[in-house]
Amino acid sequence: MTTPMLTEYVEKILKARVYDVAHETPLELMPRLSARFGNTILQKREDLQPVFSFKLRGAYNRMSRLTVEEAKRGVVAASAGNHAQGVALAAKKMNLSALIVMPKTTPPIKVEAVRALGAEIALHGNSYDDAYAYAQEAVAKQGRVFIHPYDDPDVIAGQGTIAMEIMRQQPDPVYAMFIPCGGGGLLAGMSAFIKAFWPQIKIIAVEPADAASLKAALSADERIKLEQVGLFADGTAVRQVGVEPFRIARETVDEVVTVDSDEICAAIMDIFEDTRSVAEPSGALAVAGVKKYITENQLTDQSLVVINSGANTNFDRLRYIAERAEIGERREVLFATTIDEKPGSFQRFCKILSDRGITEFNYRYANDAEAQVFVGVRMSGLEAERQKLFADLDGAGYSWVDFTDNEMAKLHVRYMVGGHAPQVENERLYRFEFPERPGALLRFLTHIGQRWNISLFHYRNHGAAYGRVLVGIQVAAEHDGQFQQFLDTLGYTYWHETDNPAYQLFLR
Structure with a gap:
């Protein structure tokens, strides 16, 4: 039965404004991976967005709801890169002032991409928490509006439009959807929409083994702050799942799968072999998760959807990825x-x-x-x-x-x-x-x-x-x-x- 919370989010997602900046991305068969694992694996190509990530959906949907007075004050965001690019692109589209605070550990490719979109950049600290604290100072001192990367209903609704597209592209319910999780905005938006219409579809969240904040939270039945997180999958390196995403996940997520760095590298190779594109580590999480899930559950002859969430990876990381992919496989x-x-x-x-x-x-x-x-x-x-x-x-x-x-x-x-x-x-x-x-x-x-x-x-x-x-x-x-x-x-x-x-x- 559809709950009031799911109904509320379905309405938000149906009304979301994302297509001024985002594209409806294709849902493509992964023929080689499907044949290897004896299931039909469909990949949602969010790596094909203008900023090579799904993040611009939520950022633009949130910013499109700014009041005139808020728009004059400008916006600020804290991000390791993909959300930053989404906010920067939305600000350029809306002709707003944008300050993007990024950890000093952010890959240069993401820093340069944000700079190219015309946003002001501040590199601060070595983690998202450091960047977040600095961004809050900009809110207090400059009056800017903070655009949260995942813990905001409008951001969550923007990301949920991906599920709406999949529903049009794949009219028959699939067995399961594998969705990467960092702070949880993408997972929350998609799972709320899917469970409202197709409650029988399994929602499988996929996290890095060294940054599994949702798994820890679901096990404890409360949000847990991890002492430290690994940075290989930097787009999902979050110490604590968001308040609102966790509220939704408790109702919608069926299972959490964790994968290590070698398994992620192997998934990047799998995506390349099927598409000739290179996913970033966080972008390949869902593929790593579906492989592990199929193997552990001996699953056959099912239709499964994976979200390729982004392709912003530094070229110099490819050597490490290639080195570890063979071991991960x-x-x-x-x-x-x-x-x-x-x-x-x-x-x-x-x-x-x-x-x-x-x-x-x-x-x-x-x-x-x-x-x-x-x-x-x-x-x-x-x-x-x-x-x-x-x-x-x-x-x-x-x-x-x-x-x-x-x-x-x-x-x-x-x-x-x-x-x-x-x-x-x-x-x-x-x-x-x-x-x-x-x-x-x-x-x-x-x-x-x-x-x-x-x-x-x-x-x-x-x-x-x-x-x-x-x-x-x-x-x-x-x-x-x-x-x-x-x-x-x-x-x-x-x-x-x-x-x-x-x-x-x-x-x-």
Whole structure:
């Protein structure tokens, strides 16, 4: 039965003014993801809005209701970026003065986007709370009207127009809708509209695992302020869900799914593979959530809607996203193992992995007995395949440690394997480049054979046409001729790097 609260919000959403600045965005099938997960997954493309985020809907709807006197005083907003762009665009459209307060941690792409829209910018503090406090000073001192990013009925109603569009675009009820949640404005507006007409549709909120304020609030049956939040999904990095969004969520949300950074990175990759567009971390939350929900509930043959809420991510973040996406998809296993420190040991070890794609190989000489190597291996995502890999290592007598879920190893240790090895004699350093195809790395090691000892090795697959390897090889002066013949026979492009100052300072 529709409650008075839902009826009130349906009316607000039907009367919302958003289309002076916003577009009705498409609801598109994700064909690759749907096929992989055995369900029909439909993506609402709010990343295609003029500011690449849904936030302009709520901002404009709120500002369109300013009185003449309020409009003269101007507006102020506190935001990590997407709400800021919405307010700035609305202010430009309405010819209003706008001050946008942003944390100093805000991605530059969002700061520059707001500046390009003509708003005044103040960078203050390191969190949304710091920016919010500074914005309240502007309200007190300058008389500006504060435009809240999520805890305002008119903002919530503006975001709810997304659900109204989905209802037109998908006349038949779907099984569930997956909606990202930070402060909760988008979730509240959409869920109020959906539950009023389609109470049977499940509303699944999706939060970052390190910023799950709604999940904490629903569990405690009261709003909880998190001590700290992660900043990777900066658009949803909110310590406490809003008062009004929580009031609505208690009545409308069926479940909360939390996802970690690796799962978010994998979802960004999934969106790219289906659309050739790059979502921001918060924009990919719903896709990460639907994948996790389908897997945990063994869901099949259902229609599911996910909200792609934005695409404002810095270009320099893409390297990290690509690095972690394979792990988030369980397509890469990272582990350490111990091999004998003698010629030919690398080759023997690689034969165990010969039919698997090696994504990473890090090693630096430590002592004459054993060598510790850090290895990445490409997987299909199946747990059985991962277990088979470790069973093969056990069968060949190798000890190993799984680092796939070890945050320190993934973030730091993989790049720090090495150090000085002054006890290594006759070491020569070479960079090699070879066609990136199955078996190329093993072919390289096979050519070295057991003639010379490898004392340093670094390889990382970057998805390019050519693989790049840095190798330290112990070659005595009397073997110069044989070694040069080996280089010529190998046929790979190479560079002699023994005199490189980086090697001399950090690895020699």
